[in-house]
Amino acid sequence: MSASPLLNALEQHLALGRVPMHMPGHKGIASPLDRMGDLLRLDTTEIPDTDSLYEAAGPIAEAMERASALYKTKRTLFSAGGCSLCIQTMLRLAVPQGGKIVAGRTIHRSAVNAMALLDITPVWVLPRPDAGDGLPGRIYPQDIEAALTENPDACAVYVTTPDYYGVLCDLKGISAVCRAHGVPLLVDNAHGAHLKFAAPGAHPLERGASITCDSAHKTLPVMTGGAWLHIAEDAYCAEAPSAMALFGSTSPSYPIMVSLDLCRAWLEEEGTAAFSRLKEQVEDVRRHALALGMTLPQGEWDPVRITIGTGPLGLTGHTAAELLRQQGVEPEYADGLHVVLIPSPFNPEKDYVRLKNALSALPGCRTPLPKAGTVTALPKVAASPRQALLAPGERIAIDDSVGRIAAEASCPCPPGVPVVAPGEIIDQEAAKILKSYGICEIKVIK
Ligand SMILES: Cc1ncc(COP(=O)(O)O)c(C=O)c1O
Structure with a gap:
């Protein structure tokens, strides 16, 4: 039989036995998914x-x-198409005819692209650092x-919270x-599906979102691609399935949907206890990192995310x-x-021991890195x-891009603050920031 490079790569990676401090939240072992057994049996289609x-x-x-x-x-x-599909759906529901939306500039590219496809024009609001x-x-x-x-004609507000680093907005x-x-609030809660259990009162539904979406697979025992679209206002309920069908596959994966259902059952019974244990484990790692001279985000942030600033040690991320x-x-993930x-309740205790030892082994050259732009x-x-998104484009070097119009969002961290968004003119400052993040090319309008 011909080789499968992808299967081989996955098997070789798994054989390394590394501690998975990344998505998905099931970590390959989550007991709530044991009931699924052989996945192929469940991989079916729409029959009566x-x-x-x-x-x-x-x-x-x-x-x-x-x-x-x-x-x-x-x-x-x-959703079996991740939060990306939920984001497309909520934008379609709230701004069906196109128009203006007030949007936080900390944004995932699926939202920027969906806005372009739906002819939605963002009025950007920058985060305060x-x-x-x-x-x-x-x-x-x-x-x-x-x-x-300033924009009384805006149809909705769109924000991402928590961000990739776990930082929460007010x-x-x-x-x-x-x-x-009198406008709806749409919240990309891709990274906060677990907040209802890890930080009661902090899920966007508990803070007034009109529509929000949870990338359940990121932090919960759900197969990759599983997400929930949550609607808190009657006005959007009836149209929601057809809005999702506009973008989604007509063959959503049954194993993914089953895993969402099993996760829900597990959360009902064990969610609160599992996340309060996880909070203690994470708190312990955070204290350890601080004692080693690393930094943590300031202000309110996800109690089960581990974001460690390595600059004071003189190490890039x-x-x-x-x-x-x-x-x-x-x-x-790592940046400069x-x-x-991203730990989950399914990382065994020994994972934290290995993590703390690995953090202790980081060398510190003790010349702190300069502050980021x-x-x-x-x-x-x-x-x-x-x-900009639909125009013919070409990929060019950042060095040649000043004065050209971006045809895509370019971002140092994939769901971060785009330095330029589609339709914006790349100026000297933007080109400098992109280069400082190691971004060498960008797609521009021809
Ligand atoms: C902030 C944010 N929103 C949306 C998404 C898309 O989620 P999904 O991968 O479930 O489609 C991501 C993915 O990383 C993300 O980080």
């Missing part, structure tokens, strides 16, 4: 006995109702208020502003991540100043995101 996601009226409808009851929503839909050096920071209610006042404040202006790998720990680790101003706009 198995229901159909976008026209659910049988077991899928019942499973989604149970998820809705757990999260106390008006309606919850399963209040979480620490090199972190995007938080979107402030006052800044949303100012943007809505969502209660933002939702109060949205209510006062990339170097620290590579050293952790050599010590048998596989991180989720941080390593991000941040995006403080928005570039000029020359075209709508839709025009």
Whole structure:
């Protein structure tokens, strides 16, 4: 039989036996998914006995109702296309005819692309860098208020919280502003599916979101691609399945949907206890990192995320991540100043012992790294995101890009603050920041 390079690569990686401090939350061993047994048996299609996601009226409808009851929503839909599909769906629901949206600039590319496809024009609100050096920071209610006042024709507000680093915005404040202006609040909660259990009261549904989405597979025992779209207002319930069907595959994966349902059952029974144990384990690692001279984000952040600033040790996040790998720990992500680790209740105790030992083994050259450059101003706009994304484009070197119009979002950290978004003119400052993050090429309009 011909070789499968992908299967071989996965098997070789697994044979290394590294501590998985990355997604998915099931860590390959989560007991709530044991009931699935042989996945191929469950990999079926829409036949009368198995229901159909976008026209659910049988077991899928019942499973989604149970998820809705757990999260106390008006309606919850399963997504087998990740949070990306939920983001497309919520934008379609809230801004169906295109138009303006006030959007926090800390944003995932699926949202930028969906806005372009739906002819939605973002009015950007920059985060204030209040979480620490090199972190995007938080979107402030006052800044949303100012943007809505200046743009009374905006149809909705869109924010991402928590961000990749686990940093949380003042969502209660933002939702109060949205209510006062009579616009819905859409929240990308890809990284916070577990917040209801890890930090009761901190899930966007508990802080006033109109529609939000959870990338359940990131932090919970759910197969990759499993996410929930949660709707808190009646007005969006009826259209939600057809809005999702506009973008989603007509063959959503049954194993993924089953894993969402099994996770819901596990959360009902064990979620709170499992996450309070995890919080203690994470707190212990954080204390250890602080004692070794590393930094943590400031202000409110996810109590079960481990984001470690390695700059004070004189190590870039990339170097620290590579050293952790050599010590048998596989991180989720690294940037110039941080390593991000995503633990879950399914990391056994020994994983934390290995992690702490690996952190202790990081060398510190004791010459702290210089502070990171941040995006403080928005570039000029020359075209709508839709025009820019759909226009013929070419990929060019950043060195040649000043004065050209970006045809894609370019971001130092994939779900971070884009230095330029589609339709914006790349200026000297943007080119300099992109190069400082090691980004050498960008797609521009021809
Ligand atoms: C902030 C944010 N939003 C949305 C997504 C997309 O989620 P998914 O991979 O479930 O489609 C991601 C993925 O990393 C993300 O980090």
